[in-house]
Amino acid sequence: MALVNEHYLKLPGNYLFSDIAKKINTFKVTHPGKRLIRLGIGDVTRPLPQACITAMHKAVDEMSKAETFHGYGPEQGYDFLIEAILKNDFASRGISLSPTEIFINDGAKSDTGNIGEVLRWDNSMGVTDPIYPVYIDSNVMCGRSGELGEDGKWSNVTYLPCTAENHFIPQIPDRRIDIIYLCYPNNPTGTTLTKAELKKWVDYALANDTLIFFDAAYEAYIREDDVPHSIYEIKGAKRCAIEFRSFSKTAGFTGVRCGYTVVPKELTAATLDGERVSVNKLWNRRQCTKFNGTSYITQRGAEAIYTAEGKAQVKATIDYYMENARIMREGLQSAGFKVYGGVNAPYIWLKTPDNTGSWRFFEQLLYEVNVVGTPGVGFGPSGEGYLRLTAFGEREDCIEAMRRIRMWI
Amino acid sequence: MALVNEHYLKLPGNYLFSDIAKKINTFKVTHPGKRLIRLGIGDVTRPLPQACITAMHKAVDEMSKAETFHGYGPEQGYDFLIEAILKNDFASRGISLSPTEIFINDGAKSDTGNIGEVLRWDNSMGVTDPIYPVYIDSNVMCGRSGELGEDGKWSNVTYLPCTAENHFIPQIPDRRIDIIYLCYPNNPTGTTLTKAELKKWVDYALANDTLIFFDAAYEAYIREDDVPHSIYEIKGAKRCAIEFRSFSKTAGFTGVRCGYTVVPKELTAATLDGERVSVNKLWNRRQCTKFNGTSYITQRGAEAIYTAEGKAQVKATIDYYMENARIMREGLQSAGFKVYGGVNAPYIWLKTPDNTGSWRFFEQLLYEVNVVGTPGVGFGPSGEGYLRLTAFGEREDCIEAMRRIRMWI
Structure with missing residues (x-):
């Protein structure tokens, strides 16, 4: 009788990003007219360097x-x-x-x-x-x-x-x-x-x-x-x-x-x-x-x-994302948030206001300003009370997200 | 102190195809003028289908x-x-x-x-x-x-x-x-x-x-x-x-x-x-x-x-290899060898003559007719006394290899 590796059964059934995807789907179904800005998952959006x-x-x-x-x-x-x-x-x-x-x-x-x-x-x-x-x-x-x-x-x-x-x-x-x-x-x-x-x-x-x-x-x-x-x-x-x-x-x-x-x-x-x-x-x-x-x-x-060409193209793409990071970091700071990261990394780590829980703050952002982040607690217990935003989005989306958040605050 | 997975240490140090590569290198160094025909490793040689x-x-x-x-x-x-x-x-x-x-x-x-x-x-x-x-x-x-x-x-x-x-x-x-x-x-x-x-x-x-x-x-x-x-x-x-x-x-x-x-x-x-x-x-x-x-x-x-085009191109490539297999199978049979496979597969499994050991027969083929196969025992104990030839080579090489083997016998 083939026996399974029971260690696998200890893993919680759901994966962070699937949970988020489900919540986003629920939002979309109930709010068909709203335009979501996704600053959650860490996937890039710029095309490959031409050299590649x-x-x-x-x-x-x-x-x-x-x-x-x-x-x-x-x-x-x-x-x-x-x-x-x-x-x-x-x-x-x-x-x-x-x-x-x-x-x-x-x-x-x-x-x-x-x-x-x-x-x-x-x-x-x-x-x-x-x-x-x-x-x-x-x-x-x-x-x-x-x-x-x-x-x-x-x-x-x-x-x-x-x-x-x-x-x-x-x-x-x-x-x-x-x-x-x-x-x-x-x-x-x-x-x-x-x-x-x-x-x-x-x-x-x-x-x-x-x-x-x-x-x-x-x-x-x-x-x-x-x-x-x-x-x-x-x-x-x-x-x-x-x-x-x-x-x-x-x-x-x-x-x-x-x-x-x-x-x-x-x-x-x-x-x-x-x-x-x-x-x-x-x-x-x-x-x-x-x-x-x-x-x-x-x-x-x-x-x-x-190659020389490749390095220049990679630098241009990273500069683009890091300018996004700067806009988000400074935008959030000027709205009164405490933010970390975004200086040597494409991730902004945002302290939720008034010790709001990560998931609750995620839902507030989703429902009130239609911006998607990633609840910090999804990355481990010490992430509770934080939210991750990524700089991999489109420039206009980053600017618009900051505008919405400033208005909201 | 980080401890290694000691099961790894039970694995014999060398891998079949590395051993073969070493023997081929030795042959090349000692026989610089000879042209080897490689019918050993199971890698393909035809280009990708144009559809791909x-x-x-x-x-x-x-x-x-x-x-x-x-x-x-x-x-x-x-x-x-x-x-x-x-x-x-x-x-x-x-x-x-x-x-x-x-x-x-x-x-x-x-x-x-x-x-x-x-x-x-x-x-x-x-x-x-x-x-x-x-x-x-x-x-x-x-x-x-x-x-x-x-x-x-x-x-x-x-x-x-x-x-x-x-x-x-x-x-x-x-x-x-x-x-x-x-x-x-x-x-x-x-x-x-x-x-x-x-x-x-x-x-x-x-x-x-x-x-x-x-x-x-x-x-x-x-x-x-x-x-x-x-x-x-x-x-x-x-x-x-x-x-x-x-x-x-x-x-x-x-x-x-x-x-x-x-x-x-x-x-x-x-x-x-x-x-x-x-x-x-x-x-x-x-x-x-x-x-x-x-x-x-x-x-x-x-x-x-x-796609229709892709299927036709794949069929042409496989037909090419299977024609190689037919040439090798029939060539070896007519030279008096017992051969298996090669009808529904690109592999020919050759019984060595007079119960010669796999490695010994591999070396005979290498040194006497300059053809490379894979010793059957490399695939497990029941492979002893056999040699694998693959049909993935060039047509002319398969024909030439059969000619050499017939002459040798």
Whole structure:
């Protein structure tokens, strides 16, 4: 009799964005004439950079002739893309990595979801709170998170609150945790850590033999000098951290699917007997067994991001979103709200007025000004009393949303 | 201290095709003037159908304008592709499935590798032998396969030998097994099961509450009437089987990455308490958490396979490969070899003469006629004494390889 993995049954049935979609549908049915402005889900709206379009057309044409056809590629990705990454994302910042430390994937969600497979199911884990739900859910699925308590917290997860009270700087734990997820610039709060703050985490990890999963999907939005683009800017990080990168928010690849994961050769984890094992080797084996590489066409598109033309086009798109972020941040501040993020990230984290609950404030915005955000509590218990807005919308929508909110207040 | 998943350490260090690549490299270095004919690895060589090329160009252009840009798609795939699949692959054979029973993916390797996640790690499992290595390796990684014995077999895996002696028809087990992997048309043997033979497996599964993972990646190569294209042609299969399909070998998508998995709503597995749980729901949750959908451009390319033009082009490519298979099969037979497969599959399974070992025969072919095959034992213990040749090469290479082998004999 085939038995199910019962850890899956512990997951709450509904997913944050499905719940929101249902509430939006209800609103639409009951308010057919109203125009909604959606500043909720973190999907991009600008088209792909022209350099990527040109490169993908060329790659599609290559697939049409036997002489230039590409079949199975390397599971780890093509060298042309890996070389472009090493040169532009790392060497330019003084970080030296080798090609076999880079794994091209079909997006950061897959790898952040799958990475836990190479580790024992009963390692302890910690997350900053609020956080991207995949980190916890993927650990629930293998039993690592434990049981869900009435307070909305999982029993084997250490939550590191990030709120206005601590300036969104998570406190270093006072005990050993085996695996820590850090996402900076942060989704959902849009806040960052300075190099000095991130160094404290690397030092903690080295002292405690902790493995850091560092999600840098929003790295391209960093504007301030003192914010690290890669955790490997911190000395010693190659011995304790895996870094996840994505082209989704950098170059609009949410529908094209490409990102990469850095697993340094120096990084090891232990067996029960204390033997040290290369995590790079384990992850390579995982990818060779359960993944067959990313589309050749997609990888040629991603390579084009690193051309002079591609870089200029990516910069223009990010400037557009960051101008949206500025308009929203300043608009909300002038309306009297407390807002965070939006300086080095496309996310605005809004404190609800008078400690209104996240879901209640979400509904007020939906019904009273017809603007859709994402309830902060959907990202974890410490998100209660906040709402996330994203800067990925159309310029006019951002301006109109601010106008409506100012009028409403 | 982060601890590794020690099951990974049980996997033999090298992968079949890496070992072969090394031997080929050694040969090349020591025999620089010789022209090798590679009939080993199962990658296609014909370009993509023109219909797919046209569709992908159009999709790339859509991504270049904000009005037609596509960001995140559904994790389960776009309706346009799912509808084309339902109509052409199933309704046309009298099989009724609903859209939510289809999950578009980035290739069958990912899903055949990941599907085991939704089941308890200690279910018992069975595989036909020889077999595609991913089935076993992915189960080793979660501990389900047990320990590797000196005989090359894993302790918790039931091997169902398929050899010339039993006409490559696996014997129905005399005891209950929780999960059975079946791949038909078979990789590596190229053999098939008739509808009557496959029905015995469905009946066994229903009687024993067994879950069948049915890999139909080579379905498009079936030529004979009595060979089922889908396991759902057998009554009751929706209650016991998941089917994996791939566009890799159908339409040359090995470098484009697209396939799909069918998880019928009727299919359930049990909790320890005996409660029945929908496997479709679990798999949907897995995909929504750890996968972000397949590239929009890729899915538009796959949709074009189902147009009248696309179907004609796919047929022409498959006819080309199957003519290669005929040439190789008949060439080898006339040279006195016993060969199997190649009638409903792009694989030829060659019995080595005089019970020569697989690896020894592989080296004889490599060094004496400069033809590369794949040693049968690389696919499992029952593959010893066989060699796999694939029909995916160039026509002239197949003809030349047969000429060399005839001369050699």
